[in-house]
Amino acid sequence: MSALSAPGLVIDRPYAQDAAAVERALRTTQGGLSSSDARARRDQVGANELPEPARTPAWRRFLGHFNDTLIYILLGAAAIKAVMGDWLDFWVIMTVAVINAVIGYVQEGRAEKALAGIRGMLSADATARRDGSWTTVAARDLVPGDVVRLAPGDKVPADARLIQVAQLRIDEAALTGESVPSSKQTDAVASDAGIGDRSSMAYSGTIVSAGQGVAIVTATGSATEIGRIQQLVGDAGSLATPLTKQLDAFGKVLTLVILGMAAVMMLIGRYLHQMPFPELISATIGFAVAAIPEGLPALVTITLALGVQQMARRNAITRKLPAVEALGSVTTVCSDKTGTLTRNEMTVRTMITPVRRYEVSGLGYDPDGAIAPGGGGDLSALLAVADLCNDAHLERVFAGAQPEGARTVGWSLIGEPTEGALKVVAMKGGVEGGGTRRLAVVPFDSAHKFMATLDEAGSGSRAILVKGAPDRILERSLTQRGAHGSEPLDIPFWEAAVDALSAEGLRVLAGARKPTRADDLSADDLVDLEFLGLWGILDPPRPEAIDAIADCHAAGIRVKMITGDHAGTAVAISREMGLVTGDDAPVLTGAELERMSQDELAKVVQSVDVYARTSPEHKIRIVRALQSHREVVAMTGDGVNDAPALTRADVGIAMGIKGTEATKEAAEIVLADDNFATIRSAIAEGRRIYDNLRKSVVFLLPTNGAQSLVILAAVLFGFTLPLSPVQVLWVNMVTAVTLSLALAYEPAERGIMARPPRGPGGSLIAGRELGFVGVVSVLIGGATLGVFGISLSLGTDIDVARTEAVAMLAFGQLAYLLNCRFLGRTSLTLDILRGNPVTWWSAGALVALQLVYTYAPFMHALFGSEPLTLVGWALPIGFSVAIFLAVEMLKAVRSRARR
Structure with missing residues (x-):
């Protein structure tokens, strides 16, 4: 049972109630709980820890990665291979499917890991008041009503209502996103205050940066703010990416098309040509093998993996x-x-003194910058307060391990961001308090909103230096530092100046000073101050x-x-x-x-x-x-x-x-x-990757389309198959090994970040591009049938004709690869020769493998190929050039139609 549901241990919006009301609601006092009461409450509300989420069994998560239409196509192709007895190809396809599942399984579970990361934010122990004395207890044993003590560096162990504070500031950036630690106080706040404005609360998992505090625990475990966030992570749910949606839609359409065409082919072969049933089944299986792009999932995975490497180089x-x-x-x-x-580095952008307004250049904690215009005593006095009434300091970050002779590559702040900004502006103005000794300090407190120091200069003169909220400093000031010394305080001028700086989004602090001969310092001494000016501070873009x-x-x-x-x-x-x-x-x-x-x-x-x-x-x-x-x-x-x-x-x-x-x-x-800026670069890289993925798919499909059309035409018209099933496998393999990944290395298209995002939804390949793929499939398939028919008509052996047909398919794909490098513009340009050297390495590998296929005796035995003469190469090469030019004409027609 959580603290939210435990009877008698519930308090709604404790930050909006006074401490006495919180004590009554939680049946506790500032003296804390007894050990026996704490144990009883722990039995009632449970441990102060975030619950482990319910986990899906590992075997179910693994099998879930096979629940994809394209994987179904892969498994279907493997089943067909098994039916055909091609066990080598069966195991190759199954290996691809399993590798895809393993990659997905290893990379999943981000929500569960996020929950684990949140659980790791909780404190391990706490200082609680039990049985009337302070003691260290395990944070998991805290219960609502416990009284805990907070000190600098502590991780707040549970959500708690503050009842005592002394200059307490808590870094709540993990919850609120604010870069400056929140100042805390004990007064109740408005009931509709956002989490960043609940100054009377300390929240589990945040870190005490300064001061001391005592608080009453109001919520533990899943009832804390971090517990609610854990629940939100679990309930948020993740969405399928546009690519996974498009691949799923494309895979379903492709599956239906293949099954429909296979059925039509069987009907025509059986009832029009009266083909024997076993022969018809074999031809149909060959058609399916040719039509299924079993390399598509692997192509997508590898293309994305290459994109991961490119994006890593961009941080x-x-x-x-x-x-x-x-x-x-x-x-x-x-x-x-x-x-x-x-930058998350506070920077003084503007200073205003009674004399003039100063603008400060430079960013962050690097003191390289300037103050314009140059100032006189008015500016020096304000900068002296910035430097001396300050507990922060800066350290150089060197390029090498040893400072001697090493180049400074940055600056590191030790202290609070606001004080760091003041320290830097003093350095920019050339003011550093060498020889000055601090005698006393009134530390910053959220109640009075200022800090003061008593400093003694090398000459022996002493002064009180004060910085803080402008309204608090103004009410304690009597005069201001003008061009000619002290002058009456102009409160309307300063109120207008504060409003102007605040309207610019600047955080405004004020500085003042007062000469003194005292040896000590208290808040009561901070009266009749000389007001020096304002600092406008910003976390710069x-x-x-x-x-x-x-x-x-x-x-x-x-x-x-x-x-x-x-x-x-x-x-x-x-x-x-x-x-x-x-x-x-x-x-x-x-x-x-x-x-x-x-x-x-x-x-x-x-x-x-x-x-x-x-x-x-x-x-x-x-x-x-x-x-x-x-x-x-x-x-x-x-x-x-x-x-x-x-x-x-x-x-x-x-x-x-x-x-x-x-x-x-x-x-x-x-x-x-x-x-x-890295996000911008990553978006551009993502667009490049999608372009290349689309190019790769548009390139890959005509390989399968042309092969399947060749077999389909042979069945429909009742003539000899131009390709045997094993030769279909060879073409699939050789293009997959050599050409299919070449487009993944294409550089970004011109103007890639000058076009609008593509519309969500739809298929990976638009209807217009499917038509384009269909026409190219007909071109390459028709050229293959033409080469096969011409070769037979010239009296060559059928094995030689099939070898030429295989060469036609391979070189036709190579020609089409060059078309696909620039889908949106012509490839008849010198750009085709540069930008992607992988294209030419792939082309060389394809030619080499085709030569092995054609002339190696063992390939003759495996694939039924035969050596070709020079004349035998002329037809495939000539038709390939014709295909390249025909596709360029088709691209020009499409481009004109779009315009």
């Missing part, structure tokens, strides 16, 4: 093969803000992400920001990044989403590009609303709060550097560099 690690192609069909990218669109968003828009892909940050900041960042334009861009907050039904959300979801203060449920709702419009949705995330939405999205994309393990396990794609 996108693929955990599931179909996701490679699914990225190419994405219509909407829902992105987290912090660390993906932005990644410059490459701005370009990537523009490229996505050009490619017809909408980008939506879903963040736990405040609406003003989210809109300001989205405007700077080009996500939205104008001052009236619509934004939906979590509170507004709560009031909307799913149908109401679906009506507006496509027109809103910024979502702020969101929860895990909101992200899933947004994804589902987009999918209701047949959008193919990619969702990015790094915190455990993102795992459910990543599982539900068509393509889940996790951050590899700052992402949690739960998020990585829930995703199909992991970004090695946490950069939105």
Whole structure:
């Protein structure tokens, strides 16, 4: 039984109730529980751990990978081989089917692994008050009503209502996505507050970054916020990718066509030509063997695997093969803000003093930047506060193991992001507090929202330096630092300046100072301060992400920001990044989403590009609303709060550097560099892969189509088969081994990111392309019949004629391969000679194998081939050139018709 259902241990929205009400509801006191009461409650509510999910047996998961129409075709082909007694081919086909199943089995289970990753976030132990004294207990033994103590570095062991805090700040990025630790207090908050605004709560799995706290446990195990997220991951469900849907539809159509044509062929052969039944059965089996593209599943798998390698080079690690192609069909990218669109490195962008406004260049924690215009004493005083009233410091990151002579490649922050930003701007202004000694400090506290230090300069002068919330600093200030020294404080000016910076999406802090001779410092000393100015701080956009968003828009892909940050900041960042334009861009907050039904959300979801203060449920709702419009949705995330939405999205994309393990396990794609620009590159790569996959399928089908038409024509018209079944196998094998994978290496088409995403649904091969495949099949099949007939009419032996027919099929496919390199434009260009060297290696391998087939004596015995004279090669080569030119004419007609 969970804490949600345990009688007498339930409290609704504890963050909105005062501490006394929480104590009464949970039948506890600030003195904690007795050991016997804790044991009784544990028996009632269960252990404080997330439940193991029910698992499908391994054998069922493995067999489930055979439940695919194309695999049915493979198994059908294997059965036919077994009936024909071709056991070698039977085992080859079965091996392909089993390999496909093994690959799928190994790569599946991402939802289960995501749940395991979430369970790993829970704390192992906790400090609880039992029997009137503090003691360390196993976190799994905590129960609602326990009183726990929190200290820096602790992982919060359960959801708990805070009753005492001392400068307590908790890193809740895994739940809320906010980069700055949340300041905590004990006062109740509004009942409709989002999770990021519940300052009176500490949530299981988050980490204490500073201060101390005491709290009453309100929920354990599956009743915690992390437990709810686990449930959301399990309930989210995953969707089939566009490719798997298209392959399934294509396989079903292909199966029906093959069965229908085989039935028609049997009827005509039996009743029109009175063929003997055994001979007719053999011909029908040969037709089916020729028509089934048994290499298609392997072709798809290998093409996607090659795409995985290419994407890995672009810092996108693929955990599931179909996701490679699914990225190419994405219509909407829902992105987290912090660390993906932005650098997750707070930066001072603007400073305002009573004298002027200063703009700061440079990004992140790299002190390479400048302040413009140059300042005087007003700026120096403000920068001195930024440097000295600060507990953060920066360390160089060197390219080599030893700093001596090594190149600096970056900077690492030790401390809080906001203080890091102030430290960096002081370095940019050339202000460093060498020779200054700190004598006392008033640490930051969420109650008073400021920090103060007492510092002594090398000359012996002392000053109190203060930084904090502008309203708190203003109310303690008497004067301001003007161009000519102290002057009266202009409160309306500063209130307007704060509003202006906030409207730009900047986090605003204020600085002040006060000369003193005191030896100690307390909050009571912070009166009659001299106000120095304001800092406007922002987590800056990644410059490459701005370009990537523009490229996505050009490619017809909408980008939506879903963040736990405040609406003003989210809109300001989205405007700077080009996500939205104008001052009236619509934004939906979590509170507004709560009031909307799913149908109401679906009506507006496509027109809103910024979502702020969101929860895990909101992200899933947004994804589902987009999918209701047949959008193919990619969702990015790094915190455990993102795992459910990543599982539900068509393509889940996790951050590899700052992402949690739960998020990585829930995703199909992991970004090695946490950069939105990598998503753009991966989408382009996905489009290239889909183009090449489609080219490969359009190339592969006429091989089977031409062979089956040759056999079909022979049966329908009652003449000698131009190919024996074993020669059909040879052509299938030699083209599969040499030519079929060449197109997987094709570079991207021109303007690949200047065209809109392809429509969802439909078949892998459109009706127009099926017609194209049909015409090419007739061309190659007709040429093969023509070569066979001409050879026989010239008096050659039937085995020689069949050898020429096999050569015709092989070289006809080679010619058609060159046509397929550029399906959207002519191949009569010098580009056909460059860009893909694998084409020419494949062509050379095909020619070499055909020479072995034609002239090696053991091949004569296996396949019934015969040596050809130079004249015997002329017909296949000549017809192949004619096929290439004919297909180019067909492409020109199609292109003109489309225009």
